[in-house]
Amino acid sequence: MDYSQFGSMIPELIVLGIFMLVFLFDTFSNEKGKRILTPLTTILFALGTIAIWIVPASCEEVFGGMYINDNATNAIKAILNVGVFIVFLQSSKWVNSDEVAIRKGEFYELILVTLFGMYLMVSARHFLLFIIGLESASLPLAALVAFNKRHYESHEAAIKYIMTAVFSSAILLVGLSFVYAFSGGSLYFSDIALYIGQGEMSGLLLIALAFVIAGIGFKLSLVPFHLWTADVYEGAPTAITSYLSVISKGSAAFAFFVIFVQCFGAVYSDAWEWMMYAVIIATITVGNLFAIRQKNMKRFMAFSSVSQAGYIMLGAMAVNGLGLASMMFYIFVYVVSNLGAFAVINTIEENTGKLSMDDYNGLHKSNPWLSFAMTLAMFSLAGIPPFAGFFSKILIFTSVTSSNSWALYMLVLIALINTIISLYYYLLVVKAMWISPEEPKIGTFETERCQKVGLWLCVAGIVFFGLVPYIYQYCYDAVQSSLGFLTFFNL
Amino acid sequence: MDLSMLWYLVPSVIMLVCGIYGFITRKNLIAILISLELMLNSADLNFVVFNRYLFPGSMDGMVFTLFAIAIAAAETAIAIAIIINIYRSIGNTDITEINKLKY
Numbered sequence: 366m367d368y369s370q371f372g373s374m375i376p377e378l379i380v381l382g383i384f385m386l387v388f389l390f391d392t393f394s395n396e397k398g399k400r401i402l403t404p405l406t407t408i409l410f411a412l413g414t415i416a417i418w419i420v421p422a423s424c425e426e427v428f429g430g431m432y433i434n435d436n437a438t439n440a441i442k443a444i445l446n447v448g449v450f451i452v453f454l455q456s457s458k459w460v461n462s463d464e465v466a467i468r469k470g471e472f473y474e475l476i477l478v479t480l481f482g483m484y485l486m487v488s489a490r491h492f493l494l495f496i497i498g499l500e501s502a503s504l505p506l507a508a509l510v511a512f513n514k515r516h517y518e519s520h521e522a523a524i525k526y527i528m529t530a531v532f533s534s535a536i537l538l539v540g541l542s543f544v545y546a547f548s549g550g551s552l553y554f555s556d557i558a559l560y561i562g563q564g565e566m567s568g569l570l571l572i573a574l575a576f577v578i579a580g581i582g583f584k585l586s587l588v589p590f591h592l593w594t595a596d597v598y599e600g601a602p603t604a605i606t607s608y609l610s611v612i613s614k615g616s617a618a619f620a621f622f623v624i625f626v627q628c629f630g631a632v633y634s635d636a637w638e639w640m641m642y643a644v645i646i647a648t649i650t651v652g653n654l655f656a657i658r659q660k661n662m663k664r665f666m667a668f669s670s671v672s673q674a675g676y677i678m679l680g681a682m683a684v685n686g687l688g689l690a691s692m693m694f695y696i697f698v699y700v701v702s703n704l705g706a707f708a709v710i711n712t713i714e715e716n717t718g719k720l721s722m723d724d725y726n727g728l729h730k731s732n733p734w735l736s737f738a739m740t741l742a743m744f745s746l747a748g749i750p751p752f753a754g755f756f757s758k759i760l761i762f763t764s765v766t767s768s769n770s771w772a773l774y775m776l777v778l779i780a781l782i783n784t785i786i787s788l789y790y791y792l793l794v795v796k797a798m799w800i801s802p803e804e805p806k807i808g809t810f811e812t813e814r815c816q817k818v819g820l821w822l823c824v825a826g827i828v829f830f831g832l833v834p835y836i837y838q839y840c841y842d843a844v845q846s847s848l849g850f851l852t853f854f855n856l
Numbered sequence: 857m858d859l860s861m862l863w864y865l866v867p868s869v870i871m872l873v874c875g876i877y878g879f880i881t882r883k884n885l886i887a888i889l890i891s892l893e894l895m896l897n898s899a900d901l902n903f904v905v906f907n908r909y910l911f912p913g914s915m916d917g918m919v920f921t922l923f924a925i926a927i928a929a930a931e932t933a934i935a936i937a938i939i940i941n942i943y944r945s946i947g948n949t950d951i952t953e954i955n956k957l958k959y
Contacts, residue, residue, distance in 0.1 A: 492920070493916075493919065493920050493923060496923070496924070496927070497923060497927070500927045500930070500931070504930055504931060504934055507934050507935075507938065508934060508937075511938050511941060514941070517945045517946070517956065518956060518957060520938060520941045520942045520945060521942070521954050521956055521957050522957060523938045523941075524885065524935075524938050524939065524942055524954065525954075525957075527931070527934055527935045527938055528879075528885075528888060528889075528892070528935065530931075531892045531896070531931045531935065532879060532892060532895070534896075534927075534931075535875070535892060535895035535896045535898075535899060536895070538896065538900075538903075538924060539872060539895070539898065539899040541899075542899050542902035542903045542906060542917075543902070545902075545903060545906050545907075545916070545917055546902075546906045546910060549911070550907075550910065550911030550913065550914040550916060550917075551914070551916060552916050552920065595957075596957040596958065599957050600957050
């Protein structure tokens with residue numbers, strides 16, 4: 366075997382290296398040394414993130430085509446890395462609290478392992494590697510959700526997460542076994558695409574595709590498969606909730622795009638166009654309608670993220686390079702906006718223990734900067750013009766309408782109407798913070814330094830990502846330069 | 857004796873449906889976990905049967921099954937660990953009592 370092939374897996378090697386360092390340090394350092402674990406991990410991870418941003422992708426297939434490293438996968442990994450870095454900054458206070466401090470090494474290790482799994486998931490071009498990546502991304506997450514050992518809610522969330530995760534992966538495996546029956550004996554995406562393109566549509570393939578959509582839709586919390594989302598988000602520690610809602614979702618969305626466009630692209634209009642059509646409409650609408658009646662901020666963000674997942678999946682309906690580029694841009698903007706909102710929720714919960722939306726009444730009197738950051742995050746999630754969320758929505762709508770089919774125009778129209786509904790509940794939070802005449806229930810407090818940095822990063826992202834064209838250009842160039850290599854769009 | 861593929865696929869589908877049925881109706885977490893194992897095994901069985909009958913020249917399905925079994929074991933380990941935690945905090949594993957997070 367040619368071991369030099371591992372040299373092409375640069376992002377994976379970086380994350381694995383950081384994981385090994387953190388693991389060894391956590392195991393062998395004494396009590397005193399453990400104190401610097403948090404800054405050590407955060408700085409190492411920041412360096413790794415910068416390395417992934419600047420080292421160009423090797424653009425090659427290794428292990429017989431099982432694994433691919435090209436500009437598009439490299440770009441999505443860099444985006445996920447930025448998100449994880451912000452999560453590390455956000456959680457710096459929580460991991461050093463009395464209850465968690467003794468296990469903080471495990472927190473970083475588990476997060477890095479799940480990140481590694483997500484890397485494999487987005488780079489996989491073979492279903493075996495994809496399944497290994499998917500499972501190593503979702504199993505340690507269950508352990509993370511159960512991280513607050515002394516809180517019953519954490520266990521309940523974890524058992525709900527692990528049971529539904531295993532159920533969905535069982536469904537996914539059954540679906541893949543039927544796909545395998547059509548594949549001519551190979552599980553490579555390209556071979557399956559070849560055989561499916563030659564054969565004709567059959568009922569069994571439809572069932573297989575529905576099963577695969579259900580399996581990956583669970584990770585994305587698309588609507589019929591979203592029922593775990595609110596409970597798990599509410600019960601999990603807030604740092605983990607923010608990790609679940611952006612990083613895990615972003616990687617799954619990219620993997621979904623790759624599988625469905627590259628592998629099942631040939632049966633797009635026969636099979637999965639209308640399935641995804643229905644799923645996306647249901648996702649956006651149900652997510653919005655349920656978000657309106659939530660009073661707990663974490664449940665509110667859960668349903669908001671369900672509806673955002675629907676917008677992300679609009680990119681997959683475009684089935685072209687523009688769709689992938691705008692999906693990546695949307696994921697990036699979603700990372701900063703959602704993490705910004707979660708950073709505020711997290712600091713308020715840590716300092717005062719308050720999570721209800723009513724507690725936010727009059728927040729601007731006691732914590733003007735937190736209300737400011739939260740307002741920007743809500744504006745960006747709702748898509749109000751000068752902020753990044755507006756541009757990401759515009760780009761994803763443009764990519765969907767680029768194929769000029771009236772059905773997709775209708776889909777965009779429904780998504781637009783839903784944007785207006787979402788404006789209502791996002792502005793409810795803003796109204797509570799700025800307009801409500803009540804005296805603030807949350808006293809003035811000083812945010813911890815690391816969390817401040819994370820919050821400012823998110824605010825900068827929200828303000829500048831839309832206005833600076835570099836980010837979208839980066840995603841677009843990455844996708845364009847991978848196109849010839851990927852042979853995606855030979856529909 | 858030459859058995860056709862159907863002799864294996866029908867039990868596999870029965871296992872899958874039993875698993876789904878058990879997952880929905882059982883009230884005990886351990887029983888739910890057993891139902892999940894049934895579903896995973898039905899997928900494994902599918903892979904082996906398709907490999908053996910449709911593509912006897914290659915080994916992809918068999919290898920996939922080996923990995924899937926290992927992953928299923930890992931899933932069970934984590935699920936059992938969480939069930940033990942639940943048992944410690946509420947004293948049983950009945951899902952009708954795990955209902956604090958809702959609405």
